[in-house]
Amino acid sequence: MVKAVKTPAAQIVTGNRLRDGAVIYLAVDRAWSTDIDSAEVARDPAAAERLMAIANQAAVDRVVVAPYLIEVAAEGDRIQPLGTRERIRASGPSIAGPHRLSA
Amino acid sequence: MPLLKDGQVVADPWRVVADGEPLPPAVPLLVPFARWQTERDALIRRNAPIGVRLPNTLDLAQVAPDLPLFELIALEFPKFVDGRAFSQARLLRERYGYRNELRAVGNVLRDQLQFMHRCGFDAFEIASPNAVEWCQAAMAEIDVFYQPAADGARTVFERRTA
Amino acid sequence: MYRYDSYDQKILDQRVEQFRDQVRRRIAGELTEEEFRPLRLRNGLYLQLHAYMLRIAVPYGTLSADQMRGLAHVARRYDKGFGHFTTRTNMQFHWIKLEDVPDALADLAKVQLHGIQTSGNSVRNITADHWAGIAPDEIEDPRIWCEIVRQWTTLHPEFSWLPRKFKIAIGGSPHDRAALRIHDLAFQMRRNDAGEAGFEVMVGGGLGRTPILAKTIREFLPKRHLFSYIEAVLRVYNQLGRRDNMWKARIKILVHELGTEKFRELVEAEWEQIKGGALEVPESEVARIAAQFTPPPYDADAPTFTPEFDALRLNDVGFARWLKTNVAGHKQPGHAIVTVSLKPEGGTPGDITAEQMDAVAELAERYSFGEIRLTHTQNVVLPHVRRADLPALWRALSPLGLAVPNIGLATDIIACPGLDYCSLANARSIPIAQQITRRFNDLARVHDIGELKIKISGCINACGHHHVGHIGILGVDKNGEEFYQITLGGSEDENARLGTILGAALPAGKVVDAVETIVETFLALRRDGERFLDTYRRIGIAPFKERIYATA
Numbered sequence: 001m002v003k004a005v006k007t008p009a010a011q012i013v014t015g016n017r018l019r020d021g022a023v024i025y026l027a028v029d030r031a032w033s034t035d036i037d038s039a040e041v042a043r044d045p046a047a048a049e050r051l052m053a054i055a056n057q058a059a060v061d062r063v064v065v066a067p068y069l070i071e072v073a074a075e076g077d078r079i080q081p082l083g084t085r086e087r088i089r090a091s092g093p094s095i096a097g098p099h100r101l102s103a
Numbered sequence: 104m105p106l107l108k109d110g111q112v113v114a115d116p117w118r119v120v121a122d123g124e125p126l127p128p129a130v131p132l133l134v135p136f137a138r139w140q141t142e143r144d145a146l147i148r149r150n151a152p153i154g155v156r157l158p159n160t161l162d163l164a165q166v167a168p169d170l171p172l173f174e175l176i177a178l179e180f181p182k183f184v185d186g187r188a189f190s191q192a193r194l195l196r197e198r199y200g201y202r203n204e205l206r207a208v209g210n211v212l213r214d215q216l217q218f219m220h221r222c223g224f225d226a227f228e229i230a231s232p233n234a235v236e237w238c239q240a241a242m243a244e245i246d247v248f249y250q251p252a253a254d255g256a257r258t259v260f261e262r263r264t265a
Numbered sequence: 266m267y268r269y270d271s272y273d274q275k276i277l278d279q280r281v282e283q284f285r286d287q288v289r290r291r292i293a294g295e296l297t298e299e300e301f302r303p304l305r306l307r308n309g310l311y312l313q314l315h316a317y318m319l320r321i322a323v324p325y326g327t328l329s330a331d332q333m334r335g336l337a338h339v340a341r342r343y344d345k346g347f348g349h350f351t352t353r354t355n356m357q358f359h360w361i362k363l364e365d366v367p368d369a370l371a372d373l374a375k376v377q378l379h380g381i382q383t384s385g386n387s388v389r390n391i392t393a394d395h396w397a398g399i400a401p402d403e404i405e406d407p408r409i410w411c412e413i414v415r416q417w418t419t420l421h422p423e424f425s426w427l428p429r430k431f432k433i434a435i436g437g438s439p440h441d442r443a444a445l446r447i448h449d450l451a452f453q454m455r456r457n458d459a460g461e462a463g464f465e466v467m468v469g470g471g472l473g474r475t476p477i478l479a480k481t482i483r484e485f486l487p488k489r490h491l492f493s494y495i496e497a498v499l500r501v502y503n504q505l506g507r508r509d510n511m512w513k514a515r516i517k518i519l520v521h522e523l524g525t526e527k528f529r530e531l532v533e534a535e536w537e538q539i540k541g542g543a544l545e546v547p548e549s550e551v552a553r554i555a556a557q558f559t560p561p562p563y564d565a566d567a568p569t570f571t572p573e574f575d576a577l578r579l580n581d582v583g584f585a586r587w588l589k590t591n592v593a594g595h596k597q598p599g600h601a602i603v604t605v606s607l608k609p610e611g612g613t614p615g616d617i618t619a620e621q622m623d624a625v626a627e628l629a630e631r632y633s634f635g636e637i638r639l640t641h642t643q644n645v646v647l648p649h650v651r652r653a654d655l656p657a658l659w660r661a662l663s664p665l666g667l668a669v670p671n672i673g674l675a676t677d678i679i680a681c682p683g684l685d686y687c688s689l690a691n692a693r694s695i696p697i698a699q700q701i702t703r704r705f706n707d708l709a710r711v712h713d714i715g716e717l718k719i720k721i722s723g724c725i726n727a728c729g730h731h732h733v734g735h736i737g738i739l740g741v742d743k744n745g746e747e748f749y750q751i752t753l754g755g756s757e758d759e760n761a762r763l764g765t766i767l768g769a770a771l772p773a774g775k776v777v778d779a780v781e782t783i784v785e786t787f788l789a790l791r792r793d794g795e796r797f798l799d800t801y802r803r804i805g806i807a808p809f810k811e812r813i814y815a816t817a
Contacts, residue, residue, distance in 0.1 A: 020362035021317035093685035186426025221422035251543040
């Protein structure tokens, strides 16, 4: 039986910056940002494929390591990752103290 | 495939035959172990140098009696993280006394060259224009060794008690 | 403790430069990530959720004050001013930049610290127990053997590309404080009938997806055969360990699939071929290294009690509690072993700030001959303190938050970094630890409960050792939500046991209540003098199960 694949509503590309390991998101014009709200959103598989092609080239160009697609809720100009893991990547460790990401 | 041997890139004098292709006469021939097992006599009758490529899962006891017949043994690194051939190499050199060419084939990472050399490899299949430079750099990066290996290099323990 | 000679230092310095070049080649594009990854792992460098993480080995958990200061320097200069001690007595820096790592490693090399083989499919940090050299019940200091094995397994040309990681531990006492039975290969010192010291050899322990306790394959191995025996084990593993499936690649799977007896035969057959000769541990080396592990110049007249000590113990509940849990007896009369608790209320287990590191270094110099130990339970130890100095030390530790009297108690929690940091994790572990320490912040209550080892892992890799906790907590992902499975009755000493699953996993919000219910159940049913583990072994899991799942 062939299982129908559900197309995610909205996706963005993320990875870690090669030089310092920071969490980065693929924004418009092939730029990378640490701010998730500036990520470029793909709303269909073709757009997602296009973003990944850009990301994979950026990996070859030594900007980013191991980029991948993640599902998000994108309403207005706020982007919220779905899932605990990506939420933690976006906002830093959930615990208080010197562990918080610098602003 | 260019070959790195004795710190130089050299042309490889050994021929490799495809499966099913008849054994050519007179040339040094590198055959897969399976072919050695099925055509042993034919290979010996050629009266020309014999090389075997051993799978890295092979128990060397199976091939030990035939070692004097080989002028080349190639050991495989199917992925560079698969380190089984390091043990095979040391056993061939140190337990079975094999003295001829021991070649590393497959996925050979520049950063493994020194370990391979210490385990007894003296030839490396490396598809890169920088192979010579790599080899020189790799061999020079660390020159102090704690443990004995096939290369006979003096260990730190020996130096301390000298 | 061991000081590098020029050879040890040269290997380290060359290794730093080798890695510097590998980083350069990666950034320049001469190495792909796929090629670079195993190389950086062999220097302890991971890429995690938010940043790179650098793992620095603390060989057999022994540190000098200078080394602790060296770690503080890296924390300050290259990280966010803190570090994290792990369950393998290593230090982790969670916010390192790739481009800074060569300099950080060069700085650490100056104090004889490194990240060599703290990751990757190689032989990892050799661990001992944190009371090595000072425990009254010790046969011999295992660190001598840890150091000698450390050297011999460093950059071993044959065994640097094993099927999977390989963890060795060595214990010097009949009482196992090093969790030997959860290691790939462990050596427990024993005396044979002739009174000679040697090793019982155990192999194939490990936690993770398939938790297994190690099996004994040799009752007695003379010390001089240590290298050759390890080489035999590693060679069998290197050749026969599975490489088709990362989750089945540890030596415990090989031992299990071959059967212990067959595995033992293979090792012994290989060993027959190589024992003696070049692999015999050189006597001169043993003597040279042993000489660096001699006891410090203890004050032979150190008193067991002083008037100040007595007065404080009688009048100050805090000091009395701290004595009870954080101070242990020492081989040398008039001295004590002090555990510095890194488990404050609401804190992250095992975390330590740069300021605290510097303070501990200074206190070690003043009170402990400059020596520090790390425990696999993520605490720090000052191993040689005069009892007469205990009041002053306690007063110095308290304002630093390092004197919480909770060692071995419910709030001395072991937790991996979990989903807050680790890319392998399914759930967070630190917040659970924090909640438990807040719920159990009444010291009188915690002291009344007594010995209770709670261990938390954020995923099945079990870096928090939850399988061997009295209460083990395992974070799992259920449909994108964090759930936690509780196990009871594990233990990690010479009577090691794996914990039993209590029931269905609980949502994050119910975990602390469940832990409290477990504790209350224990308190209601315990008999005089029983620890949690004793009661559990007597009454079984049913009473706990009833109470948790009746109210859940």
